[in-house]
Amino acid sequence: MSSLKSNFLDIDIDKILSVPLSTFSHDDKIIWHHETTGIYTVKSGYILASKFADQEAPSVSSLSTQLWKHFWKLNIPSKVRIFLWKAVQECLPVAAILQQRHIAASAICSLCRSNNESIVHALFLCKRAKKVWRGSSFLLDRIIHESSTFKDIFFKASETWPQQELEQFACILWSIWTERNKEYHGTKPKPHEVLLVSALSYLGEFQASRQASPTNLRNEVHRNNEPTRFLVAQSSSDGQVVAAMSKPHPGCFKPEVMEALALRYSLQWLQSMNLPIHYIETDSLLVVKGLQARSLNVSDFHSVLHDISILMSNFPGVQISHVFRSANTFAHILAKYALSVDKECVWMEEIPPPLMTIVL
Numbered sequence: 001m002s003s004l005k006s007n008f009l010d011i012d013i014d015k016i017l018s019v020p021l022s023t024f025s026h027d028d029k030i031i032w033h034h035e036t037t038g039i040y041t042v043k044s045g046y047i048l049a050s051k052f053a054d055q056e057a058p059s060v061s062s063l064s065t066q067l068w069k070h071f072w073k074l075n076i077p078s079k080v081r082i083f084l085w086k087a088v089q090e091c092l093p094v095a096a097i098l099q100q101r102h103i104a105a106s107a108i109c110s111l112c113r114s115n116n117e118s119i120v121h122a123l124f125l126c127k128r129a130k131k132v133w134r135g136s137s138f139l140l141d142r143i144i145h146e147s148s149t150f151k152d153i154f155f156k157a158s159e160t161w162p163q164q165e166l167e168q169f170a171c172i173l174w175s176i177w178t179e180r181n182k183e184y185h186g187t188k189p190k191p192h193e194v195l196l197v198s199a200l201s202y203l204g205e206f207q208a209s210r211q212a213s214p215t216n217l218r219n220e221v222h223r224n225n226e227p228t229r230f231l232v233a234q235s236s237s238d239g240q241v242v243a244a245m246s247k248p249h250p251g252c253f254k255p256e257v258m259e260a261l262a263l264r265y266s267l268q269w270l271q272s273m274n275l276p277i278h279y280i281e282t283d284s285l286l287v288v289k290g291l292q293a294r295s296l297n298v299s300d301f302h303s304v305l306h307d308i309s310i311l312m313s314n315f316p317g318v319q320i321s322h323v324f325r326s327a328n329t330f331a332h333i334l335a336k337y338a339l340s341v342d343k344e345c346v347w348m349e350e351i352p353p354p355l356m357t358i359v360l
Contacts (some may be wrong), residue, residue: 018252020261020300023268023307029298038347051091067155069075076167077206080174087119088151092177112182117152122180129176131192138169167207168200175199244352246270246334247344259284260304267311273348280312280320288322 004013034048071088074081078351086092089295095117098104109117109299112127123129124144157169175198179189227298245266253261263282270277282288290305291312312318334352347354 002343014252020253020257020304022303023264024310026306031298032299033299036299036301037295038295038302067158070158070163070166071154071347074163074167074170075207075210076170076203080170083174083177084154084170087123087173087177088154090119090150092119092122094119096121096207111180120153121150122152123173123176126180128179128189128192129182129196132172132176132196135196136172136192138165138172164285166223171199171203172196175202242349243273243275244334244347245345246337248342254301256284256286256290257301257304259287260301260308262288264304264308264311267308267315271311271314277315277318280318281323282320283323283325285322288320291320 004016008016028039032044034044035041055215071084072081073289076084083092087247090097095104095109096107097119107116109115109126110119111117115121117126124133124140141161143153148156157166161169175195179195182189189195237286247265249261249265259282263280263284286301287305287308290302291308312320337352
């Protein structure tokens with residue numbers, strides 16, 4: 001660490017420590033990190049080249065670019081964002097678009113029977129949509145003009161209203177579309193006044209859940225610039241804890257790599273303590289499937305899996321299986337406890353204090 005600190009910036013040190021090096025000697029390999037397998041594919045190469053081309057291409061409108069950036073920053077549910085994107089791209093299945101694509105026989109709105117059903121009509125001008133907007137605080141006259149497309153309307157709203165109001169606007173639009181689909185398919189929709197309250201309540205609940213601090217459990221979830229925590233718990237055939245260990249490890253890794261590193265270190269620790277094992281249980285299905293797969297991949301994740309395979313050969317007859325987290329209570333509680341300590345903890349032939357409440 002002293003050598004790293006004397007030669008690199010902190011941000012570079014974090015990245016260096018996050019490279020999961022193999023503990024065994026083998027030939028270096030070139031890894032294509034744009035694929036999870038580490039192997040180059042034409043598809044991933046094309047996607048990367050397209051991104052570079054988009055970055056180099058001159059922007060048609062700097063204003064349009066800023067509006068799109070604003071769009072992606074909205075704090076709204078993913079399904080609302082996807083709906084908005086489809087609406088902006090003229091991809092919603094309204095009657096006018098379906099007739100244009102020779103899918104529907106008529107472009108007339110099946111709900112009001114008075115006008116062609118464009119996206120603007122369905123979301124703003126149809127009978128229920130009008131009632132919803134009349135009951136809201138939004139003044140649509142400021143953003144809707146004759147011959148406006150939905151893209152024009154939404155980007156005008158982005159320029160006119162603050163982000164909070166724009167998020168409410170988006171959720172109301174999504175709710176109008178959802179209830180329109182219910183009525184179109186023969187299901188009774190919500191009354192317009194209920195729809196408005198429901199849309200705003202849905203947004204409020206979503207944003208409140210996003211603001212709540214997530215509980216950090218196990219080694220795959222941790223705060224930036226904090227060490228990963230590894231743990232191992234060995235139990236006897238009757239379920240009693242024989243030995244347990246938790247240890248902080250520097251670096252910030254992808255979830256599957258952290259799970260693999262934790263298993264690798266666990267096997268190294270068990271081997272150093274001369275503790276025999278016959279069965280390994282983990283709630284990481286990716287690790288189990290990766291060890292069982294016969295494909296020769298070269299990613300950092302698979303490099304660690306290769307180490308695990310070698311270490312497992314030191315335990316004759318050992319088997320590994322996947323269990324759900326709910327069935328892995330001991331490890332789950334120890335993982336939570338490991339987040340609160342900054343040193344290695346080892347328990348031999350004694351019950352770890354965090355497990356006292358469920359064992360005794």
